[in-house]
Amino acid sequence: MAVFTSSLSAPPSYISLGESSSPFRAAIDEFLNSYPKNRQPKFVRKCLTDGEHVTEEDVRQSVAQVEKESSNKTSTKIIRKVLEPVITAMSDYSGILDVLCQADPMPSAVIWGSLKAVIECSKRYLDLYSQIKTQLNALTERLARLSKYEKLFGHSAEMQDVLRASYVNILRFWSKVVEECDRSAPVAMIRSVTSISTKRLDEILENLADDADNIARLVPIIQEELHRDQLEETAKERRKASLARQEMSAWIREQRKERRHQDEERRQTRYRDVDNWLRRGLTLNESNFRHQARGVSALKGAGGKTCGWLLENGEFQSWLSLKSKSSRIWLTAPPGTGKSVLCAFIIGHLKSTQQFSGIAYQYFRFDEQCPPLQCFLNIASQLFEQLFEQLQDVPDNLHGFVRKSNGDPENIRSFIESIVSEMPSYILIDGLDEPAEWSDGAEAIQFFEELTQTAPHAVKLWCSSQDRKWIREGLEGFQVIRVDETHNSHDIKEYLGNSLRTIRSLDVDPGTKTLVLEDLISQAHGNFLWASLMVGSISTAATLEGVQELIQNGLPKDYEVYYDRKLRSIKPECRPLASKILSCIVYAKRPLYLKELCEAVGMCSTDHGKNLSKKRTLFKDMVLELCAPLVEVREVENDESRNVCSLTHGSVRSYLIKKRSILQESSANSDCSISNTELADICLKYLSQPRYRRLLSKKDDTFYTTTSDELGEDIRDHQLLGYAAKFWDRHLDEVQATPERFEKVHQFIISRQFLTALQVQSLLVEGQFKFWFNAARVWAGPHLRRVFPRWFSTGHDLGKSLSQQYYSFVGEWGYFLDEYASSGGICSGELDRCLWTCLGQENFLHKAKSRFKSFVFTEKTSPEDYDLRRYFDSVDSQGNEIQVLELQRVEGDDSQWNVECHKYSLDGHRPKLRRTQAFLASRKHWNLYDSLLRTNIVGRPAPVFSTSDFKYLRIGSQIFSSLNGGDFVPVTGLNDGPAYFEDLASNGHYFAISTRQRVSERDLYSTGLDDLTMQNFEDFFSAAFDATDPNSSSATTSAGDKSDGASSVSDSQSSANSSRTSLSIKSSIGDTAQDLLREELDSNSLQDDSDSELLSIETNSARESWSEGSTEYHSDETDDEDQWNDWGSGASDVDIKDSSDFDDSDESASETSSKSKSASKDDDSDLPSQLGSSRAGDSDDGSSDSSDEASFVESQYSQSANSEASSEEENEGGAQLEALLADSRAARPCRGCPQVSLQIFSTESGSAVPVFQFFHFLTTILVSSPPVFHPSASLVVWPLGGGEILFADFIHKTYFTRTLRCSAPRSCHVFIQAHFSSDGHYLHLAALEARQDEEPIEGGPKPPLRITLQVSTHRLSARKTARSPPRLCFRTAVPLGTTDAISVSRLPYTLSWTPTDVYLSHSNSILEVIKIPLFRPSPLADSDPTADSNPTVAQVCAEKIFLPRSTKHFLRHVHYFPPSPAAKSERRDQATVIIGSQVPLPLPPPTVGSKGVISRKHDTAPPMGFYLQERAQMGGWKKMEGVGVDDLSGMAGVGRRRGGKLQGKFEKFDRVEDCDIVPYFF
Secondary structure: OOOOOHHHOOOOOOOOOOOOOOOHHHHHHHHHHOOOOHOOHHHHHHHHHHOOOOHHHHHHHHHHHHHHOOHHHHHHHHHHHHHHHHHHHHHHHHHHHHOOOOOHHHHHHHHHHHHHHHHHHHHHOOOOOHHOOHHHHHHHHHHHHHHHHHHHHHOOHHHHHHHHHHHHHHHHHHHHHHHOOOOHHHHHHHHHOOOOOOOOOOOHHHHHHHHHHHHHHHHHHHHHHHHHHHHHHHHHHHHHHHHHHHHHHHHHHHHHHHHHHHHHHHHHHHHHHHHHHHHHOOOHHHHHHHHHHHHHHHHHHHOOOEEEEEEEEHHHHHHHOOOOOOOEEEEEEOOOOHHHHHHHHHHHHHHOOOOEEEEEEEEOOOOOOOOOHHHHHHHHHHHHHHHHHHHHOOHHHHHHHHHHHHOOOOHHHHHHHHHHHOOOOOOOEOOOOOOHHHHHHHHHHHHHHHHHHHHOOEEEEEEEEEOOOHHHOOOOOOOOEEHHHHHHHHHHHHHHHHHHHOOOOOOHHHHHHHHHHHHHHHHOOOHHHHHHHHHHHHHHHHHHHHHHHHHHHHOOOHHHHHHHHHHHHOOOHHHHHHHHHHHHHOOOOOOOOOHHHHHHHHHOOOOOOOOOHHHOOOOOHHHHHHHHOOOEEEEEOOOHHHHHEEEEOOHHHHHHHOOHHHHOOOOOOOOOOOOOOHHHHEEEEEHOOOOOOOOOEEEEEEEEEEEEEEEEHHHOOHHHHHHHHHHHHHHHHHHOOOHHHHHHHHHHHOHHHHHHHHHEEEEEOOOOOOOOOOHHHHHHEEEEEOOOOOHHHHHHHHHHHHHHHHHHHHHHHHHHHHHHHHOOOOOOHHHHOOOOOOOOOOEEEEOOOOEEEEOOOOOOOOOHHHOOOOOEEEEEEOOOOOEEEEEEOOOEEEEEEEEEEEEEEEEOOEEEEEEEEEEEOOOOOOOOHHEEOOOOOOOOOOOOOEEOOOEEEOOOOOOOOOOOOOOOEEOOOOOOOOOOEEEEEEEEEEEEEEEOOOOOOOEEEOOOOOOHHHHHHHHHHHHHHHHHHHOEEOEEEEEOOOOOOOOOOOOOOOOOOOOOEEOOOOOOOOHHHHHHOOOOHHHHHHHHHHHHHHHHHHOOOOOOOOOOOOOOOOOOOOOOOOOOOOOOOOOOOOOOOOOOOOOOOOOOOOOOOOOOOOOOOHEEEEHHOOOOOOOOOOOOOOOHHHHHHHHHHHOOOOHHOOOOOOOOOHHHHHHHHHHHHOOOOHOOOOOOOOOOEEEEEEEEOOOOOOEEEEEOOOOOOOOHHHHHHHHOOEEEEEEOOEEEEEEOOOOOOOEEEEEOOOOOEEEEEEEEEEEEEEOEEEEEEEEEEEEEOOOOOOOOOOOEEEEEEEEEEEEEOOOOOOOOOOEEEEEEEEEEEOOEEEEOOOOOEEEOOOOOOOEEEEEEOOEEEEEEEEEOOHHHHOOOOOOOOOOOOOOOOOOOOOOOOOHHOOOOEEEEEEEOOOOOHHHOOOOEEEEEEEEOOOOOOOOOOOOOOOOOOOOOOOOOEEEEOOOOOOOOOEOOOOOEEEOOOOOOOOOOOOOOOOOOOOOOOOOOOOOOOOOOOO
């Protein structure tokens, strides 16, 4: 039951519920309005005004109460007997009313209220029920009838009117009853002796009966209306259902259409994936299709009735059947007998009869090169096209294979194997005798022959060629069909017959034609070439007598004699031109287009160094006029520029090469020989034309030569440019190296025209600048295409030097020319994006024009000197100075380095050398930093390091100082110092050294390398490449950038400068070169060694202590109760006052500190500690036991333990990542575990004096996380590992630690780099995090790592900077994408700090810089979209800036320094980029007297840099999508897993140490 609404709470003088009220409320209105205001029934008004809600339960309780209070048992029986049926009827009736008037709680409330009023009056008037018994029974009967009608027809409007009338009568009935009950006591007493008048009640009941009768009369009408409504509703539902079915059908059709579209899109996407994988920008099968079309045309020319004899051949029929085991057949015949036409015929026959088989073919031609890879690609492409046409889809196995494989020959062969396993295939190879090298076809034949042996019913191989000894030996085991005139005589007859009919000048009768035909057939001897030559000769005859004379006497018996006759018939004055035409055609590296040939011939008469004049270009018709029928022009429909000029047959080329001087016979001109020098000189002269002195300029979709500032000619009119740019060196390879020719080549290479040639090669020559691998010598690494003539680059020192300089350029910028500066690249033709000056002043290309001002930091500019030196650098924090150290071996002394230290200043111009120093440095312990290790030590630093203020220098483990800006001198007082340490930091006369891992001589390879020779070096690296699977093979491009640092023995070889131990998701290190030479250490000796190290260490020199700050809350700080370290944090381990109690006064500060075993001498030591644990360094006695205990306790705080994840399982992924960074000996903190250490020294006295030392058990490894000194206070901050960060006051010997939270669960820190603001008020932390997005699947691919950089800013206490925990005031997390692995020994990330931002640079071939704010955005920055200061999100470069390839390959550090606000106006927008030194990849250390240990080239290089305009050239900054700044206001209880917080220490359950368990059930 509902309760009264608030609208009924006020008692109105006249109650009206409005026109929109329910029927019952309308009845109440009607009932009340029938009374004067002062006589309205009280029980109704009470229900309406007081909100009294009487229910059936209340009525029954009232009856029970009357029974209890009444002693008259007879009266009690009357109550039960009379009222029980009424109550039951009323219960049914009120239920119906509730259904009819769900929005109105009044009906039942009024009815039950009236009945309760009647019952309550029974105490005074018990005889009431007996007197109105008849009326109550009648009411019961009326209510029962009303209940039934209401259940059936309560929805009808007419019924509602009748019900309203019944409601009024019921109200009147009960009103009358209540009126009698409410009379005063005297009246009641009088009435008690008289009977109650029931006349009024009877009248009301009669009205109720009339209402029931009215309802009964309405029933048929309502039923009919209901029936009609049901019919209408049914029809409406049918219509709706029909519409719904139509809509559903339309939806289903749309879904099917969408599904078909999606399926088609998926199929097309898969098709494009495979097609692009096969083509890789190449044009496949163009020559094959052209030769097939030519063969089909020849068949049509013979009337289509030739080659039928082959179908009846038994060997061929056996080969043709897929059921037969005969899978290899070789058709051999003399030259000119129609082998290629037979092949074309078989291809056509197979296509018409074997519709469900694959048919692929390859035509080898004498004038076209087709290496094995090209052949495999052609075959694979044809088979794939047919498989896709049959299946209308790409099988999953093929698509998956393509997605995970590169395009080397081995993978192409595997792809073909997969296709033939899906579809039976016929493979036809024609012209095996035509390639210059048999090996080109032999490799393909060998592979396809292996396919036929493994699946003879699925693969059929056809070969056709002339009979050569090497071919016969290579095709041993093939079925052989030898073609002679007995086989093709019918074909010759058909050919000659059709040919004679086409000779219009042969106007003779049919009989004579038959005689001529028979004579020709008898002399042709089955040779189509000879027959075609005869037809050509006959066509020149003027009379029948001439024809007969030619047949009888004139036609030579050998086609070579025919060639002699044709060439000698050329007029003497035309022979020089004919010789040049034939020379170009014969020695061309590919068939020349007709327009290319005309320009080439015109270039012959052009002087070297002059531009080709169009007037010298040969007329196209002269080619055939002089050289037909030895030369033919194959025309391409609708594209005249694609008309190809070639020799008519391979025998022509053989003849012309054999008789090069035939045109000189009987000629006064001695320059008529057919020579390969013509095309060689043509290409060199063409590229040396003066119009190519400037780079080509792009306009619209083409490029133009430039003269001054004007555009010149469209290079589309320079027909020979692409051919000359690609083949100039190969043509020069074949000519004699005369001094004159050598000088011309030299002058061309160092000229500006050579740059244009490079530009043309990047635009028009595919693969010119790619890296290639040799499958037979993978260990030798990547190869580049040779571009200079062999005799130039190998036979002369100058040529060798220029070659090395060129390869240095291609090694750095080849990727850019190949991918970005190509015709389809985003920087098409823009060679001025290269940093030419960075190549060094000795490089002949360094003077090329660049849009950037670049420079290299070295005084030894010869690239040949780079490989003899080692370079290391250090850049100051502002990017204004750089220090470069060059190390070189001391001749005759392997114990020392010759060191040259150069300091350069950068002021916006060229770097200026400010200071140079040369000194000797010991090589002791050098190998600990730079040699291969047995153990998996990660994160070793570079062997040379200098602090950013250039005051301290480490070479190996030897430290030098230069406190007064003078020369570096060794630091004394270290007692030889540690043999190995990792980080070096300084501030003034203080410096700190820190160590995370211990490396000793026993960790080095001591055997197996001293006698490593050339041969076993090859075996060593071959095994290494096999283990790491570089997917490299012969003549395959480095599409996956195989030469980048992630490949080759990087997972197990640990070297600071070379080995890149990768952080990836795997449980063990794979077998690599390290495992081949591994010598296992004895576990007992390892344990003993660890224990001895632990027992011998010194105790911490400091005690743990920290104090609350006294600085007021700042608006830029967070008020986060969940932040455990904050001064006002209620969750802190220390009881502190509210932040409102703090002020700027140091005297009013409230301080607390932790307990110490000895009294503290600090001013803050008088306050009791609230920390209950004893920490490392609490004792001043320096006992070893306390140190051990303290360190053991501290080591419990690992990343996985202190993670914000709610359970250990939740951060299991982060723990696995941490395990990869930690040594196996540090799996648990225990006796023998390695320790991290920090030692601080002072050199104020002239020698190093220790002032502070700290030791801590190693939990997880951090890399590139050095200690940092506060600029003014005695505070040093050092990330320890596991998220812990040490805050040490090295003067007062106190420290505390805080844990930096990761930004997401399942994460671990890779590095944490700290930086203090210049004023010392803020501490900035940049943490690189790695996490798994998914669990690794056993046996499946490794899940990727998601890399994130978390940047946070913390405010330091103004007074107690070194003792009070900093307070978080800003944080942000920047996603850096995903990667399969990340090098932790040489991280590819570099940070540059400014007062307001930090710049993260990525070591990549494209400048990747992210600008990250260090503070919350100011209101001005939020309101002003043009404001650059304090941007709201991280930002990235808007335009691409390209860097040398070594930046990515060698992970050279990239330092980005933004424009200085204090710079001059012309340099106000000038930023500085410095690319660090190039450090070599790992090699075993050479030994004295060893032979053949290979030293790789291009492994070392000095640092370089360039200036760029931040807005004009870099495009300014744009928002980095998906990155924002956390709103740190009101974060209490929100985002508990967001990182950036420095939380205090807390205890956590350890499942091993704390699991002291007892039984529960028993």
